[in-house]
Amino acid sequence: MKRHGTWQTVAKLVGSVVAVTLVSGSAVAAYAAFDLAATAKPTVTLGNEDVLEGVPDVGAMEGGVNVLVVGSDSREGQGDGFGDPDEETAVLNDVTMLLHISEDHSNASVVSFPRDMLVDVPACTDPADPTGEPLWELYDVKINSVLSHGGLPCVVKTVEQELGVTIPFAGVVQFLGVAGLSEAVGGVEVCVAEPIEDEHTDLYLPAGMHELKGLPALQFLRTRHGVGDGSDLARISNQQVFLSSLVRTIQSNGTLADPVKLYSIAKVALQNMQLSESLMDPMRMISIAKALKDTDLSKIAFIQYPTGYVDGGAVAPTESSDYVRTALQNDLPVTFDPAAQEASFASAADPNAAPPAEVPAEEVPAEEVPAEETPTETAAPEPTAEALPSDVTGQTAADVRCSAGRTLDDQ
Numbered sequence: 001m002k003r004h005g006t007w008q009t010v011a012k013l014v015g016s017v018v019a020v021t022l023v024s025g026s027a028v029a030a031y032a033a034f035d036l037a038a039t040a041k042p043t044v045t046l047g048n049e050d051v052l053e054g055v056p057d058v059g060a061m062e063g064g065v066n067v068l069v070v071g072s073d074s075r076e077g078q079g080d081g082f083g084d085p086d087e088e089t090a091v092l093n094d095v096t097m098l099l100h101i102s103e104d105h106s107n108a109s110v111v112s113f114p115r116d117m118l119v120d121v122p123a124c125t126d127p128a129d130p131t132g133e134p135l136w137e138l139y140d141v142k143i144n145s146v147l148s149h150g151g152l153p154c155v156v157k158t159v160e161q162e163l164g165v166t167i168p169f170a171g172v173v174q175f176l177g178v179a180g181l182s183e184a185v186g187g188v189e190v191c192v193a194e195p196i197e198d199e200h201t202d203l204y205l206p207a208g209m210h211e212l213k214g215l216p217a218l219q220f221l222r223t224r225h226g227v228g229d230g231s232d233l234a235r236i237s238n239q240q241v242f243l244s245s246l247v248r249t250i251q252s253n254g255t256l257a258d259p260v261k262l263y264s265i266a267k268v269a270l271q272n273m274q275l276s277e278s279l280m281d282p283m284r285m286i287s288i289a290k291a292l293k294d295t296d297l298s299k300i301a302f303i304q305y306p307t308g309y310v311d312g313g314a315v316a317p318t319e320s321s322d323y324v325r326t327a328l329q330n331d332l333p334v335t336f337d338p339a340a341q342e343a344s345f346a347s348a349a350d351p352n353a354a355p356p357a358e359v360p361a362e363e364v365p366a367e368e369v370p371a372e373e374t375p376t377e378t379a380a381p382e383p384t385a386e387a388l389p390s391d392v393t394g395q396t397a398a399d400v401r402c403s404a405g406r407t408l409d410d411q
Contacts, residue, residue: 043274043275043276043277043279043280044151044152044153044170044172044274044275044276044277045153045276045277046152046153046156046167046168046170046276046277046278047125047153047157048156048160048166048167048168049168049276049277049278051166051168052168052278064100064101064102064103064105064291064331065099065100065101065169065288065291066098066099066100066101066165066166066167066168066169067098067099067167067169067170067171067279067288068096068097068098068099068155068156068159068167068169068170068171069095069096069097069098069099069170069171069173070093070095070096070097070147070152070155070170070171070172070173071093071094071095071096071097071172071173071178072091072092072093072094072147072172072173091147091148092115092144092145092147092148093115093143093144093146093147093155093172094115094144095112095115096112096113096115096143096144096155096159097110097111097112097113098110098111098113098159098163098167098328100165100328101288101291101292101295102331102332102333103331104331105291105292105294105295106295106296106299106333107295107296107299107300107301107331107332107333108292108295108299108300108301109300109301109302109303109327109328109333109334110243110300110301110302110303111163111303111304111305111324111328112236112239112240112302112303112304112305113143113159113305114143114232114233114236114304114305114307114315115142115143115144115232116142116143116144116232116313116314116315117142117143117305117307117314117315117316117317118140118141118142118143118310118314118315118316119140119141119142119143119146119158119162120137120138120139120140120158120161121137121138121139121141121146121149121150121154121157121158122137122157122158122161123135123136123137124149124150124151124153124154124157125150125151125153125154126150127150127151135149135150135154142314143155143158146158147172152170152171152172152274152276153170155170156170162317163324163325163328163329164325164328164329165328165329168276168278169276169278169279169288170275170276170279171273171274171275171276171279172273172274173272173273178217178218178221179214179215179217179218180214180268180272181265181268181272182212182213182214182217182218183213183214183268184265184267184268185213185246185249185250185255185265186213186249186253186255187211187212187213187217188211188212188213188217188242188245188246188249189209189210189211189212189245189249190209190210190211190212190220190241190242190245190402190403191208191209191241191350191400191401191402191403192205192206192207192208192209192210192402192403192405193207193348193402193403193404193405194207194404194405194406194407195207195405195407196220196223196226196227196403196405196406197226197405197406197407197408197411198219198223198224198225198226198227198406199225199408200223200224200225200226201219201222201223201225201226202219203216203219203220203222203223203226205220205405207405212242217242220238220242220403221238221239221242222235223235223238225406225411226405226406227346227403227404227405227406228346228347228404228406229346229406230406230411233304233307233315234346235346236304237304237346237347237393238346238347238403240302240304240347240394240395240401241346241347241395241401241402241403243302243397244300244302244395244396244397244398244399244400244401245400247297247300247397248297248397248398251297296398297396297397297398298396298397298398299333299396300396300397300398301333301334301336301394301395301396301397302394302395302396302397303324303334303388303392303393303394304392304393304394305317305321305324306318306320306321306324306389306391306392306393307321308391318391320388320389320391320392323386323387323388323389323392324386324388324392326386327386327388330386332384332385332386333384333385333386334385334386334387334388334394335385335386335387335388336388336392336393336394336395336396337387337388337389337390337392339390340388340389340390340391340392340393340394346403346404347395347401347402347403347404348401348402348404349399349400349401349402350400350401350402
């Protein structure tokens with residue numbers, strides 16, 4: 001039986017927190033609130049919404065904004081195109097992504113967690129019996145099993161425990177939501193360096209530039225066998241190619257100033273996602289969008305949470321994950337080691353992209369060089385960025401990269 005795999009919520013990432021929340025403009029927000037109230041999916045209570053009490057907007061929130069985006073591989077309600085819902089449906093969070101926006105909105109990070117990453121799960125409320133005994137803690141289980149264990153709130157608690165941050169916003173999206181969101185933004189152009197051939201997702205793309213939306217975009221985000229080394233880690237890298245292009249598209253095509261596009265995105269997202277109660281307020285969506293509106297592309301980083309293989313084919317966080325946690329907890333932008341870019345599983349720099357301009361070092365005239373003085377002890381300056389080790393892969397939204405395809409002969 002073919003596994004239709006984890007579609008990976010890359011489009012959703014921008015859908016829920018950039019796209020969905022891109023409902024800028026009070027008229028659009030108000031219309032969306034009334035028009036979509038009857039069709040929006042039931043909300044989820046995360047249990048930590050008290051951190052939002054008294055907060056007038058996102059910018060005033062201590063520690064910035066954290067939104068968890070979960071992609072469920074459930075086929076329920078998705079039609080016949082994604083397999084038999086009775087035979088293939090599972091309730092697995094095969095996509096788990098965190099969007100973090102710094103408190104001053106100067107930088108943002110999108111952290112992708114491998115589906116086979118081992119985590120410890122805290123005690124969680126039982127979705128089947130919310131007022132009863134909580135579910136027991138779990139140890140060393142794959143993160144993609146947490147959604148079926150304790151629902152979206154349990155996934156949130158697990159990621160909070162792993163990262164040491166509070167996550168007051170979250171949402172779950174399925175296949176049709178991803179396809180619809182990519183349509184709503186008008187498509188995304190991606191570069192393919194080598195042909196992608198994947199019979200598992202029916203995706204066949206020759207080398208070159210492709211504008212993807214709807215089903216082809218979904219196939220691109222789901223493909224694993226057709227990129228890099230065929231692993232889930234390669235798929236995350238491939239999704240970052242799409243996501244960075246999506247962010248560039250939204251910033252360059254006037255989406256933020258187009259009420260029609262914004263409403264279309266909001267409508268698709270609200271109808272296809274199960275959101276936390278904290279995300280159902282249109283004004284809060286607007287405030288999150290405002291937080292990202294002026295963030296420089298070079299300060300929006302897509303990070304693959306650093307892991308290493310352990311017994312049984314699973315992966316576990318490495319010591320380098322401390323650097324990622326430090327950046328998130330302290331609102332620091334990150335910089336990638338060039339070696340990490342070269343080692344990317346499924347992407348490569350676009351050879352046709354213009355190289356970044358070199359910034360010459362500032363020279364101090366000889367006569368202005370101060371005379372040597374007796375050194376005095378001073379406090380070390382606060383870090384302005386977190387330099388990630390070479391085993392932490394990813395890219396920024398300013399990096400133009402291509403998907404490294406894989407043909408059937410290589411599989």
